Amino acid sequence: MMKKKITKIGVLTSGGDSPGMNAAIRAVVRTGIYHGMEVFGIMRGYSGMVEGDIQKMESRSVANIIQRGGTILKTSRSNEFLTAEGRAIAYKNLKQFGIEGLVIIGGDGSFRGAQIFSNEYDIPCIGLPGTIDKDIAGTDFTIGFDTAVNTAVEAIDKIRDTADAHDRLFIIEVMGRDAGYIALHSGISTGAEHILIPERKTSYIDLISSLKEKQGRKKLVNLIVVAEGEEFGGADELAKHIKKQIPNQDLRVCILGHIQRGGAPSCFDRVIASRMGYHAIECFIEGRHNVFIGIVNNKMNYTPLDEAVKKKQRISEEWMKIVKILAT
Ligand code: ADP
Secondary structure, eight states, X not given: OOOOOOOEEEEEEOSSOOTTHHHHHHHHHHHHHHTTOEEEEETTTHHHHHHTOEEEEOGGGGTTOTTOSSOTTOOOOOSGGGSHHHHHHHHHHHHHHTOOEEEEEEOHHHHHHHHHHHHHHOXXXXXXXXXXXXXXXXXXXXXXXXXXXXHHHHHHHHHHHHHHHHTOEEEEEESOSSOOHHHHHHHHHHTOSEEEOTXXXXXXXXXXXXXXXXXXXXXXXXXXXXXXTOTTOSHHHHHXXXXXXOTTOXXXXXXXXXXXXXXXXXXXXXXHHHHHHHHHHHHHHHTOOSXXXXXXXXXXXXXXXXHHTTOOXXXXXXXXXXXXXXXX
């Protein structure tokens, strides 16, 4: 069966923000207009859909945004959209503008919402993975991860200087409630001695004995990078535990927090956001619906929206071996 041609689309950013979302919006708007489509910006994710806060976008609406962090469309989490009534209102609003398809830039939660909405109302949806956590299977990278991890690296490098000056142990908490990728990448690239992530159980006995052993041989500068979702409960809890086990350990905690979400997107994030945004429109043209776009081995990869939400990436043994060997 021929799928009907989509001529009016809406674009929104939803869930947690990530640097590079603006570059993706720009690519969607300009590629859509290039192909003769009308493109509408939906404000504050699904909230704007429910409230009818929708505006027509022109090529100039997205001028001068590729280098800006955040999202010009704003983002939010919408409780109304979780309900069938809320989604019915959202659909009515889309109809008023004649919107026939949606591009959703967000994380797995946003994709879940898109899939449910599309099942109910036959509005094709294309997802673009915008999340700093890189926790979606079906893509090697997500929009925002590279920027966030580089922000973390810059901050940890600075902490290393002061740790070195005082011969101190620093526990640095980075973002990642379910995924340890920011911790893993920033930890490896700053030479952290230990990296604690939610995907793997940490042996605290081993951790304490390793710290004692290092103390014994006067390896005094230590960085421990912890993902916020790590089972022990983040940096503060870990610090309490270490203090109890090694009372003479000079240690400080630093929680990097929201600086990891902001700032100008890196070149890498701008490029993948532009490629993904371009391909979102290609998907509508080709009739490839209800998928999210990823990049795997530098090629575009399309994963059904409902599958994207089920999988989590695994962190291989090799990564942990690298951490161990390089930080002795
Ligand atoms: P992220 O997209 O970053 O993972 P969330 O999980 O908070 O962020 O999801 C963003 C929004 O997507 C939610 O606020 C909600 O409006 C919508 N959403 C998530 N899950 C569902 C669902 N099962 N049904 C309908 N909407 C959903």
